[in-house]
Amino acid sequence: MTDLSLYTIRGAHQAMKAGDFTPLELAEDVLRRAQEANGHLNIFLEIFPDVLDQARVAVEKFRRGEATTLSGIPIAVKDNILIEGRRASAGSRILDGFISPYDATVIGKLKREGAVFVGRANMDEFAMGSSTEHSAFGPVRNPLDPDRVPGGSSGGSAAAVAARAALGALGSDTGGSVRQPASFCGCVGLKPTYGAVSRYGLIALASSLDQIGPLGKTVDDVEILFESMRGVDSLDSTSFSPTAKKVSEPKVLGIPSEVRTMKGVHPDVLHSFDAAAKRLSSLGYSIREIEMPSLPYSLAVYYIIMPAEASSNLARYDGVKYGFKKEGKILLDDYLETRGRGFGQEARRRIMLGTYVLSAGYYEAFYGRAQSVQRVIAAEFERAFGEVDALLSPTAPTPPFALGEKTADPLAMYAADMFTVPANIAGVPALSVPSGVSLSPESGAKLPLGLQIMAPHHREDILFSIGKKFLGEQL
Numbered sequence: 001m002t003d004l005s006l007y008t009i010r011g012a013h014q015a016m017k018a019g020d021f022t023p024l025e026l027a028e029d030v031l032r033r034a035q036e037a038n039g040h041l042n043i044f045l046e047i048f049p050d051v052l053d054q055a056r057v058a059v060e061k062f063r064r065g066e067a068t069t070l071s072g073i074p075i076a077v078k079d080n081i082l083i084e085g086r087r088a089s090a091g092s093r094i095l096d097g098f099i100s101p102y103d104a105t106v107i108g109k110l111k112r113e114g115a116v117f118v119g120r121a122n123m124d125e126f127a128m129g130s131s132t133e134h135s136a137f138g139p140v141r142n143p144l145d146p147d148r149v150p151g152g153s154s155g156g157s158a159a160a161v162a163a164r165a166a167l168g169a170l171g172s173d174t175g176g177s178v179r180q181p182a183s184f185c186g187c188v189g190l191k192p193t194y195g196a197v198s199r200y201g202l203i204a205l206a207s208s209l210d211q212i213g214p215l216g217k218t219v220d221d222v223e224i225l226f227e228s229m230r231g232v233d234s235l236d237s238t239s240f241s242p243t244a245k246k247v248s249e250p251k252v253l254g255i256p257s258e259v260r261t262m263k264g265v266h267p268d269v270l271h272s273f274d275a276a277a278k279r280l281s282s283l284g285y286s287i288r289e290i291e292m293p294s295l296p297y298s299l300a301v302y303y304i305i306m307p308a309e310a311s312s313n314l315a316r317y318d319g320v321k322y323g324f325k326k327e328g329k330i331l332l333d334d335y336l337e338t339r340g341r342g343f344g345q346e347a348r349r350r351i352m353l354g355t356y357v358l359s360a361g362y363y364e365a366f367y368g369r370a371q372s373v374q375r376v377i378a379a380e381f382e383r384a385f386g387e388v389d390a391l392l393s394p395t396a397p398t399p400p401f402a403l404g405e406k407t408a409d410p411l412a413m414y415a416a417d418m419f420t421v422p423a424n425i426a427g428v429p430a431l432s433v434p435s436g437v438s439l440s441p442e443s444g445a446k447l448p449l450g451l452q453i454m455a456p457h458h459r460e461d462i463l464f465s466i467g468k469k470f471l472g473e474q475l
């Protein structure tokens, strides 16, 4: 009999509707895969003890004819998205023992559909990283080559999909953390338009850039998850919906010429990117180069705005309100001890950087200036979208790298986001789809590469349309 974990979300839904198998049988197969994979890949911080019970509830939904597309679908949830009554650590020791008192809005939506939550997916501490090596609970390994990283910070979510330990997953993307691990693990990942999906119940990294995004085996599956999560939420004042649904089909695709001149891009990445552009042109799209001279400054802007917001968001972990506490002699020592021991090295680095760029004497020189450049970059995107329907770039500058390769060099780690951060800076939606491979010189393993497609605000439909055509999925 087929291993049911091989199914897509759409395929599993149709098969369960037709009565080919039940949500319980599906959950049993996926749970087995999750337990096996977890032993050597460290994908989950916790596999929930009630997965099969959740599936039984979904069985009832089907029996009563109330099933929707996500009923009974096993989903992995990044450990910074709150589920009521369950632990949430955001990959950090500082939240030790924290149990969420409420559901994130996206979790509430998926619960109403009857989705089955497999477990809490491992992640870089507070979503800071590009390899999942900054988790306080040990790194995740890439299911396609366990000596390599799965990308980050949603590495557990991407690895769960790639290892078939879930049919889909939720991640969060502040500067690339859904798309880059999707690229490294050979799956599809979406960062929605800023504000398209509620952030209520997402443990914040940088509030003006964070978005919850779905990962899946296909563009279709990612679209299903996105459609079920999106929408205005009174609990997130930055959430909004477009007034009218636009329907024009994309025809013209732009490639920023800066993509080819940025430093540190692996030759296989450029090679595969050119092949992807050729394929899109053979599918009937017209492709043109477009100048976006400020694009290369996105990374510098990001590494000022993100730590600034992170340092202020992380101020709440003081040993009084949440989780871990280490007592000192006086109150100040409590804070110093708690935060000094509770946060890992990368979190401490960003808190220091963020506090510095926000400090009275430097605010204008760093934070103020970064915000000005952010506006220039956003304007460049707007201008570009006056000429083309979507923009293309590689998702990541390299294939998945080896464990430990970049941990000693934070700047090298940060450079992993050079193609993904611009979409967060401009707030536009972006999708990563698998696009070719690079052969590992050591093991000969096929290392996945990704193509990134970016579209104007609230035009996820453009991303899905191009992504499906590119992957040869049915429209």
Ligand code: GLN
Residues within 6 Å of the ligand: 127, 128, 129, 130, 152, 153, 172, 173, 174, 175, 176, 177, 178, 205, 306, 417
């Ligand atoms: N890798 C980037 C960082 O370290 C992006 C993180 C994210 O998107 N959450 O900040």
